[in-house]
Amino acid sequence: MEEWRGWRKISYESELDHLFVNEIASIPGGDKLFTCIQCGTCSGMCPLSPYMDYTPRQIIAMIRAGLRWEVLSCYTTWLCASCYSCTVECPKEIKLTDIMYAVKRMAIKQGVYPKKFPIPILANEFFKSVEDSGRSSEGRLILKLFLKTNPLKLFRQTGLGLSLFLKGRFSLKKETIQRKNELRSVIKALETEHMVKSREELGLLKETTI
């Protein structure tokens, strides 16, 4: 006999958020998503789809339906490795990889992800290090990631770290560019009010760090 699986989860019409799709569609080239024919090519091509809770095709359908919360809180976008298989195969030239990035940015901005989840933490540490010094320092990045997620893992990983170190491939040195001020003024210019406005028009969301 079939096992009782609890109540089926239903989203009611009143819960749908019709602004969601417009937010996503406002990224460069994002309006193509309205042309999706739900053929499933993207899901078929995606090497990660067997591990996802919703396939890429479903994500597009859910965005269009206005299932904001379900999309922002799913694992699909975190599993996306940005391999662009879906993007190059989509018959409607929908930039799925960019959409995945847009959802990621929104989820990070709104803090919708499991606590101590490594991916947004990695993204943030990376962002901070580059904003600060113009380059990322691989070694420091890995170290920070482990300290912020699961310190115990660090010990399991040190075997690898040590081997890399011995091969001259791992260092904790801070990498930096020389003209940091030059880079900073570029970044600062993007943060002025006038720029923030034009970027909102461009659909490029303002970032937040954790």
Next chain:
Amino acid sequence: MNYLYYPGCSLKGTGKAYEESLLAVFDTINVLLEELEDWNCCGATAYMSISELKAFALSARNFALAERQNRDTGTARLLVPCAACYLGLNKAQRYLNEYPELFSTVKEALDEADLILSGPISIRHPLDVIYSDIGLKTIKDNVVRPLQGLKFACYYGCQIVRPYADFDDQFKPYTMDRIVQAVGAEAVDWPLKTRCCGGSLTGTIKDVGLRLSYILISEAKKRGCDMIATACPLCQFNLECYQKEMRKLYRHELDIPIVYFTQIIGMALGIDPHKLGLHRLFMSPLTAFQMRATSGGVHVRN
């Protein structure tokens, strides 16, 4: 021929052997590489997850620097070996070109730092430069130690030929295969040349990342390859550094050296293995190179 060289962060760290072998090969065939002065991170992948606009601006600073440093008459040529950087820079250039508002926003920001963004620059992967500019003939002419008998699985990864590159076939790339054949070795035909290795998932959602890398290695082994050839520091890292863990997890003997295609060329050109960074790999490919290569002995200095 003159190229500006954009190393990206990985080639100065975990991917050091890629840089060493690339520079050694270009030096041997007399093609000048000049490192892009004060380059900054291209802003790919992780950065994209926080701010798309800033990611594009980071790339744009590199373009402005390249234009300034370019001494050639034509467009600046930027050589970008890391797949993630190659994609990131290419994408930025595409988008700046396709979306005029984006271009003016970024240009305005660069102005603040007296950086000038004008025309497009030419972003090239070493596979492209070696195949299309330098040519297989030059490589062949310089081979002193043909790698007869060696069998490689050429792994391109996802981000080199997809989605912006136009120098190779997106679905069935061949440039690395031809290069490997040009130095006398065999390149097996396998369908996983561009299947994703998991990227940074090996470090974040490990079970899934390892699985993806494992599929690649076991398929290459099944086809009797001696080594896997790569063209990206992260692919090389994923396939090489987690073999021990995969062996435990999947109970499968996986030992197989993972080399950069530039190291393969270098070996055939007779360059000292140490200069090619062979000693930095976890599993030395030297024995394989020595056992199979027909003429001349390899001088071991490990």
